[in-house]
Amino acid sequence: MSNERIKRIEELCNLFGPSACEDAVAEWIIAEAAELCDAYRRDRMGNLIFRRRFGEGEDPIKIMVCAHMDEVGFMITDVRDDGLLSFDAFHGSINESVIPSKRVVLKALDGSMIQGVVDSKAIHHKSREEEKVAPGLDSLYIDIGATDKETAEKYVTVGSFGSFAPNFSLGGENREKLFGKALDDRLGCAAIIELMMSLDENAPKVSERGAEVFFCFNTREEVGLFGAKTVSYAVAPDFAIVLESTTANDLYDVPAHRKVTEVGGGVALSIMDRRTIYDKETFERVSGIAEREGIKTQVKRVVAGGNDAGVIHNSRTGVKTVALSVPTRYLHSPCALASIKDFEAMSALCEATVRDVIANGK
Amino acid sequence: MNINRNELKNFIFSLCSTMSVSGFETRADAQLEALARDGFDAYECDRVGNHIFVKKCGKENAPKILIDAHFDEIGFVVTEVCDGGFLRICTMGGSDPAILQASEVIIYGKERIRGVVTSLPPHLRADKDDKSLPEIKELLVDTGYSKAELERIVTVGTPVGFAEGFCELLGDRIAGRSFDDKACGAAAFWAVKNTPAEKLAGDVYVLFSAYEETSRLGGVSAAAFGLLPDYAMITDVNLARVPDTKKYETVEIGKGVSIAVSAATCVPLTRATEELCKRCGIAHSMVAAPASTGTNSPSVNFTADGIPTVDIGLPLINMHTYSEIISLDDVEALCSLISEFVCDEDIAKEFSRAREEEWSVLK
Numbered sequence: 001m002s003n004e005r006i007k008r009i010e011e012l013c014n015l016f017g018p019s020a021c022e023d024a025v026a027e028w029i030i031a032e033a034a035e036l037c038d039a040y041r042r043d044r045m046g047n048l049i050f051r052r053r054f055g056e057g058e059d060p061i062k063i064m065v066c067a068h069m070d071e072v073g074f075m076i077t078d079v080r081d082d083g084l085l086s087f088d089a090f091h092g093s094i095n096e097s098v099i100p101s102k103r104v105v106l107k108a109l110d111g112s113m114i115q116g117v118v119d120s121k122a123i124h125h126k127s128r129e130e131e132k133v134a135p136g137l138d139s140l141y142i143d144i145g146a147t148d149k150e151t152a153e154k155y156v157t158v159g160s161f162g163s164f165a166p167n168f169s170l171g172g173e174n175r176e177k178l179f180g181k182a183l184d185d186r187l188g189c190a191a192i193i194e195l196m197m198s199l200d201e202n203a204p205k206v207s208e209r210g211a212e213v214f215f216c217f218n219t220r221e222e223v224g225l226f227g228a229k230t231v232s233y234a235v236a237p238d239f240a241i242v243l244e245s246t247t248a249n250d251l252y253d254v255p256a257h258r259k260v261t262e263v264g265g266g267v268a269l270s271i272m273d274r275r276t277i278y279d280k281e282t283f284e285r286v287s288g289i290a291e292r293e294g295i296k297t298q299v300k301r302v303v304a305g306g307n308d309a310g311v312i313h314n315s316r317t318g319v320k321t322v323a324l325s326v327p328t329r330y331l332h333s334p335c336a337l338a339s340i341k342d343f344e345a346m347s348a349l350c351e352a353t354v355r356d357v358i359a360n361g362k
Numbered sequence: 363m364n365i366n367r368n369e370l371k372n373f374i375f376s377l378c379s380t381m382s383v384s385g386f387e388t389r390a391d392a393q394l395e396a397l398a399r400d401g402f403d404a405y406e407c408d409r410v411g412n413h414i415f416v417k418k419c420g421k422e423n424a425p426k427i428l429i430d431a432h433f434d435e436i437g438f439v440v441t442e443v444c445d446g447g448f449l450r451i452c453t454m455g456g457s458d459p460a461i462l463q464a465s466e467v468i469i470y471g472k473e474r475i476r477g478v479v480t481s482l483p484p485h486l487r488a489d490k491d492d493k494s495l496p497e498i499k500e501l502l503v504d505t506g507y508s509k510a511e512l513e514r515i516v517t518v519g520t521p522v523g524f525a526e527g528f529c530e531l532l533g534d535r536i537a538g539r540s541f542d543d544k545a546c547g548a549a550a551f552w553a554v555k556n557t558p559a560e561k562l563a564g565d566v567y568v569l570f571s572a573y574e575e576t577s578r579l580g581g582v583s584a585a586a587f588g589l590l591p592d593y594a595m596i597t598d599v600n601l602a603r604v605p606d607t608k609k610y611e612t613v614e615i616g617k618g619v620s621i622a623v624s625a626a627t628c629v630p631l632t633r634a635t636e637e638l639c640k641r642c643g644i645a646h647s648m649v650a651a652p653a654s655t656g657t658n659s660p661s662v663n664f665t666a667d668g669i670p671t672v673d674i675g676l677p678l679i680n681m682h683t684y685s686e687i688i689s690l691d692d693v694e695a696l697c698s699l700i701s702e703f704v705c706d707e708d709i710a711k712e713f714s715r716a717r718e719e720e721w722s723v724l725k
Contacts, residue, residue, distance in 0.1 A: 084605065095484045097495060098464035101683035103526065103537075115529045117537045117685035121606050123458035124656075124681060133493040134460055139606055143679065143687060145531025147616060155532070165529075167466065171476040172447070172506025179466070179478060179506070247485050252448040252502055260486070305485040329504060331483040333464035337504055 006170070006340070008032070008193065009178065012186035014166035016105060016113060018073020019090055019223045021161040022046055025069040029189060029217055036196040037215065047231045048217040050196065054203070054358055057210030061361050063354060064214045064237035064319075065195060066228060066308055067188025067244070068221035071181065072332045073163040074104065076142070076156055083146035084119065085156065088137060090223050097134035098333040103165035104142055108155045115165065116144040164334040176340050177263075183336040187326045188243035189217055191347040198351050207361030213354065221308055222332075225275070228308035232315035239282075239320050239357050241350055242309045245338065246270070246300055246325035260304060261327035263338060266296030267345040268325040272303050275310025282320045286353050295349045296341075300325070324349055363556060363701045365694050371536060374548040374693065375528045378540040381470050383437030383521040384454040384576040387411040389470075390433070394570070401555035402568075411572035412585040417554055419562035425714040427564045427704050428591035428669070429554065430582055430658055431547035432574030432598065435540040436682050438498075438522040440469070447507040449477065451522055452498060455575030459495045461683045466525040467503055471516040476525065477503040526684035534616065534691045539684040543574065546597035546676050549693050553700035563710035567591060574598075574658055582658040586665040593631060593670040593713040595703055597696065598657040599688070600649070600675025610650070613677045616689040618645025619696050620675035625653060626660035628670035634709050635672045635699075642702050645695045649675065670713045674699065 017025040026048045034040060037050040048069070053060065072093045078086035085106075089099070100120045108114045119141045123131065142162065146152035168180035178187075192215050199213070214235045219227035232240065250262040261268040269287060270278055290297045313321040324346050328338040380390045391407040394415075398405035404416040413433060418424075436455035443449060449469065463481035468474055480502045484490075503522065505512055528538035550568050567589055572581030586594070601607070602615040613620040621636055623629065639646040654660055655673045663671035676696055679687040703709065 080605075082605070092490060093484060095463075095482060095487060096493065097460070098481050100458075101461035101680060101685045102464070103529065103685060115531060115537075117529075117531075117680065117687065119604050119680055119685075119687070120460065121604060122601055122679075122681040122683075123456055123460075124601055125607050125611065126458075131459065132495055134495050136493065141605065143531065143535075143537075145533050145535035145687075147533065151532065169476060173508060173511050177506030179476060247483050249483075249486055250446070251480055251504075252444040252446050302486075330464055330478065330481050331485065333481050333483070335464050335466050335478045337478060337506060339506075 009187065009190045010168045012190055013168045013180045013182045016107065016163055017069055017071050018161045018163045019070040019220045021107065022069040022219045026217065033193050033196050036200045043230060043234060045227050045230045046219040047227045049231060050215040052213050054213065055206035055210030057208055060210035060212040061239065061357065062212050062214065062235065062237045063357055064216055064232065064235050064240040065192055065350065065354060066216035066218055066231065066242055067192055068185045068218040068227065068308060069189060070219055070222050071163055072222050073161055076158055076160040078158060079149050079152045079156065081149050083148045083152045084141035084143055085152065087142055087162065093222050094332050096137060099140060100135055102334045104162045105165050106144065106156055106160055106162040109157065114144055114155055116142040119143045167335060178338045178340060179335055181334050183328050183338050184245035184331050187245055187338065187343050191243050191343065191350055194347045195351050195354060204355045205359040207359060209361035211358040218308055225308050225311045229311040232312040232319065236316055237319055240312045241353060242307055242312065242321065242323040243346060243350060244307045244323055244325040245328040245331060247305055247331055248327035248329045258302065260302040261298055261300050263327050263329060264341060265298040265327060267342055267349050268298050268300045268327050270300045270323040270325065273306045274303065275306030276313050278322065279320050282322045286322050289352050289356055290349050293348065293352045296345050363553065363698050365697055367690055370552055370693065371690060373552060374545050375538065377548045378538055378544045381523055382433050382435050383523050384434040384573055386521045387433050387572040408585060408588065410581040410584040412581045413570040414585065415551065415568040417559060417566045419559055419565055425564035425592035425710050426567060426589060428567045428569055428586065428589060428594035429550045429700055430569040430571055430594060430596045430662065431550050432543045432580065432658060433547055433570035434572055434575050435544065436575050440516055440518055440520045440522060442518065443509060443513055443516055444502065445509050447505045447509060447512050448502040449505060449516065450499065451503055456682055458682055459498060462498060462501055465684065467522050468525045469505065469516055469520060469522050471520045473515050475505055475515060477505045480504055524684035534689045535687055536690060537685050537687045539686065541678055541686040541688050542599040542681055545688055545693060546599065546696065549696040550597055550700055553697040554704060557701045557704060561705045563705050563707050564592065566704045571658060580658050580661055583661045583665060586662045586669060590666055591669055592715045594662050595672050595674055596657055596659040596662060597674045597676065599678040599681060601681055602677035602679045604679055613647060613649055613675060615677040615679060616691055617647060618692060619699055620647050620649045620677065622649050622651040622655045622673040622675060624651040624655050624673060626655055627663050627673050631670040631672045631713055634712065635703065638702055638706055639699060642698065644699050
């Protein structure tokens, strides 16, 4: 396990990037990876796209590898007279029961970050009925320490963005488990950077056709796969790989058929989720590559969730698309958990697949 | 008193980081003994797990003044080590089930290891309108270890505490864990340490008491009986006002300490303390706690032949969570009050126990 890899994941996960507010993540990635490519641009949706050409052919195969930069977050909906902030979690993307008492960060009007906590009624004041249910967002408030509306409005306003506070750490045996917010999908971002580095250091075998690889860091996945929609239209790829986090529900007391994926069980391949039925031929091909390379894989067992593949596979006239995911427990919570081993498997299988497509020109 | 706010704040953070889950208070004894060497004459960890710091005034027949803050914090203990590296836990003290999911914890086994309380992602929630909370026995702590390795580090009975650290909010507000009640403990320790011995009206016993969160009696009863102070001040956090709470059940944060008027404490001492605040310009508010204060005060007030006790509150938001919020202005007010209280000769004179039994003879 390389320290550089861990450091990169840690820095990425701790960055602030709720949907539509991904600039800090994009700037970090540009600083880290700009020299590894021919060109890069940010499109009008904020998506960050790097381009690299391999070989000389006139009709290069276009490969799109993508991950999303955004994370689940909050938006301020009201600054109250008492200085507390009402807020909404994007589209119900966060289970309310993980919000009370959590630490959050907000982007202040001057661009700096400020800290807050989520206030709620103390257990001492709850009725027996209230104790048994999760408080709704209408009875939770972000407290930044402001004592009145005027003070609070020096820092935030209706529409200010927030996310869970940075908290990355390592744990478990040999410190192989990753704990923290935004593993979904900064792990995917980290894997693309590894791919860029690897293709830069060790040039791929290229078919006569040549190849053009687009490394795409998408925005606004968590609110409806919006970024990927415009990226896939602009890039018009022949082949797409989506790098993601997927639910792992492999808890002690969950029956086997409900364990969507298992942490430590290898990179997860999807057959079907709520947004995509994946191309069978591509699935078989990538499984074959994994077998050949000795990369540990597992198949996602429950039809749940969805990712950018949902708007890529049906873009323009259709795109052969595969989703590779790191099984992650407690997605969309302030502290998710994944295994570095599964990340390494995802990174390795992504690279092997890209090299395979570049070498075969199809 | 002269207070360096930054030093005081860092002292609060440091004391509140100490592991003192209810029932495990003695694990901090070495650390507290080291602290006591600077500014106190004696330190003792008694048989119940109470920590007692003594500062003498140097006068003969001086009264004993007790300043109490409970040292234990809410937490958990392990009840089962499960396959896959999960732990089943139960609460020690009244943690709110609403804050548990996705909380980070520290497991204080042979080594300190990290864990996170399990939660259900929205992707797998069958019914979005189902807001029912799982009971703690249905939740697990995920450690990321295998069962075999975990069993080497953890056993049934190992304490578990919240991991969340401390942060500074705007103005005078700070957020963190275990301010209930170690922020008061920090204030008491700080105030007495920085009050010159020659100014004290008696020998001062700063008590960090055990078991407040888990036992109605609390470790404080044993300490109060053992020390038999002349009079006592109990300092504990008090529920601060947030939306959806009733005004009369709460105090306002940032407006100083609260002083409880209660049939379960000593009313004359309470009024004398109120006068002291007025005289010294210490921000305070009076709150009514008719039958009980919900703190250590009644236990002390009715110990042995009775110990006059006043109940002081530090306003706190989000009680029994790891994001408790307090105001440093309020903590400074508490420090000033404690310092004035232990020096006040009028109170010492009025509330000192008579040295010899005095009987009024009826004719």
